[in-house]
Amino acid sequence: MDTAQHHPDLGVLTGQLMRALQNELFETLSEQGHPDVRPRHGSVLAFLDADGVRATDLAARTGQHKQIIGTIVDELVSLGYVRREPDPADRRAKRIVPTEHGLDEIAKARAILATIEERLQRTLGEQRFAAFREALQEVTGHQQAWRETRQSSV
Amino acid sequence: MDTAQHHPDLGVLTGQLMRALQNELFETLSEQGHPDVRPRHGSVLAFLDADGVRATDLAARTGQHKQIIGTIVDELVSLGYVRREPDPADRRAKRIVPTEHGLDEIAKARAILATIEERLQRTLGEQRFAAFREALQEVTGHQQAWRETRQSSV
DNA sequence: GAAATTAGTCACGATGCCTGACTGTCAAGT
DNA sequence: ACTTGACAGTCAGGCATCGTGACTAATTTC
Numbered sequence: 398m399d400t401a402q403h404h405p406d407l408g409v410l411t412g413q414l415m416r417a418l419q420n421e422l423f424e425t426l427s428e429q430g431h432p433d434v435r436p437r438h439g440s441v442l443a444f445l446d447a448d449g450v451r452a453t454d455l456a457a458r459t460g461q462h463k464q465i466i467g468t469i470v471d472e473l474v475s476l477g478y479v480r481r482e483p484d485p486a487d488r489r490a491k492r493i494v495p496t497e498h499g500l501d502e503i504a505k506a507r508a509i510l511a512t513i514e515e516r517l518q519r520t521l522g523e524q525r526f527a528a529f530r531e532a533l534q535e536v537t538g539h540q541q542a543w544r545e546t547r548q549s550s551v
Numbered sequence: 552m553d554t555a556q557h558h559p560d561l562g563v564l565t566g567q568l569m570r571a572l573q574n575e576l577f578e579t580l581s582e583q584g585h586p587d588v589r590p591r592h593g594s595v596l597a598f599l600d601a602d603g604v605r606a607t608d609l610a611a612r613t614g615q616h617k618q619i620i621g622t623i624v625d626e627l628v629s630l631g632y633v634r635r636e637p638d639p640a641d642r643r644a645k646r647i648v649p650t651e652h653g654l655d656e657i658a659k660a661r662a663i664l665a666t667i668e669e670r671l672q673r674t675l676g677e678q679r680f681a682a683f684r685e686a687l688q689e690v691t692g693h694q695q696a697w698r699e700t701r702q703s704s705v
Numbered sequence: 706g707a708a709a710t711t712a713g714t715c716a717c718g719a720t721g722c723c724t725g726a727c728t729g730t731c732a733a734g735t
Numbered sequence: 736a737c738t739t740g741a742c743a744g745t746c747a748g749g750c751a752t753c754g755t756g757a758c759t760a761a762t763t764t765c
Contacts, residue, residue: 406664407684408572409597410691415565416614417694422562437721443563453743460570465722467745489730489743510560513694520693521686529686530561532675536683537564539674540571540667591752607712619753621714643712643761 418513425509431502433476441469441493442478442503449482449492478502572667579663585656587630595623595647596632596657603636603646632656 405413419436426434434442440459444450452470456463470493473479478499484490495503518526559567573590580588588596594613598604606624610617624647627633632653638644649657672680 405688406597406661407668407687408569408576408593408664410687411565411569411572414687414691414694415562415569417691417697418562418565421694421697435720439562443560451743462723463744464724464746468721484743487731487743491744507560510562514561517690517693521689525682525686528679529683529690532679532683533561533564533568533687534559535675536671537568537571539671540568540575543571543575589751605712616754617713618715618755622752638712641712641762643759645713 418510421513422506422509426502426505429505429509431505434478434502437469438473438478440466441473442495442499442506445479445493445495445499445503447495447500449494451484451490452493453490455493473499572664575667576660576663580656580659583659583663585659588632588656591623592627592632594620595627596649596653596660599633599647599649599653599657601649601654603648605638605644605646607644609647627653 423434423436426432440461441455444455444458452466453463455461456466459466461469470479470481474481477496479493479495481491482494484492514526514530520526521529577588577590580586594615595609598609598612606620607617609615610620613620615623624633624635628635631650633647633649635645636648638646668680668684674680675683
């Protein structure tokens with residue numbers, strides 16, 4: 398039988414890549430002054446604007462439940478990464494706004510990921526990496542659309 | 552500020568792709584007679600041989616802790632997907648062997664993933680998809696090697 | 706033959722996610 | 736102007752999954 402070791406499927410490969418990227422990102426962030434940040438915090442930190450975003454918008458962008466976004470925001474508030482501010486446009490709503498510490502983490506995370514991409518670019522070659530990245534975005538969009546495609550064919 | 556929506560990083564993209572692949576795989580498996588299988592079961596089912604594999608080998612292949620492999624195997628035994636058999640070469644060891652039901656699930660999971668890859672191949676074109684897949688494997692291997700690279704430079 | 710290592714399980718605790726219910730607020734319809 | 740439906744976020748309870756050290760039996764190494 399041909400095992401997954403010889404020809405790993407897309408699911409295994411993407412899972413392995415995601416974990417390897419998270420390992421480097423969070424270990425490097427830890428060395429750079431952000432030892433408290435966890436992958437789950439990315440549901441908020443990776444999707445924030447400097448102007449702040451509503452929790453329900455974060456939930457929509459990340460596919461994460463609004464209750465979970467609420468608890469992640471609670472944690473990030475207590476760690477000093479974000480603060481909640483009233484939204485003047487809607488007294489029900491709060492805006493999740495990054496603090497200085499939060500902006501520093503966001504900038505450092507972006508820089509680390511840029512370094513990873515540059516290194517991979519040198520490994521694969523600039524054109525090959527650009528083609529890979531473009532295909533990954535296209536493949537991801539297509540695969541995410543599967544749910545819509547499938548429901549409309551029911 | 553350029554938000555992640557406009558230029559999502561590799562970590563966000565691979566996380567989204569992995570979740571989208573898992574959604575389709577497990578929903579389709581559910582329709583095809585395997586409603587009890589969960590993503591965590593993939594740590595065992597995706598890495599099995601027909602001859603059986605030791606739990607510690609599964610732990611090594613998947614990066615999952617041996618205790619967790621033990622509990623996943625417990626669950627798969629009770630669901631009828633695998634059985635534990637003594638390993639004649641070592642009386643401490645057990646071999647995790649797929650049952651008929653397990654082999655059926657493995658075959659169906661492989662077929663579903665093959666269908667997904669064929670569809671993506673048609674979307675991107677055969678050569679573009681092949682190049683993407685090859686680059687994904689190379690990028691994953693390289694990124695997984697980061698831990699070794701980093702430890703040897705300490 | 707003794708010491709070190711391995712295979713797998715035990716037990717406990719930590720972490721993260723899911724769901725329905727609820728209250729205050731807003732927007733749309735009449 | 737009032738009613739109704741929808742929305743924003745939190746509450747509370749429960750479920751799912753993972754991490755770690757300790758332990759015993761068995762194997763390997765010296």
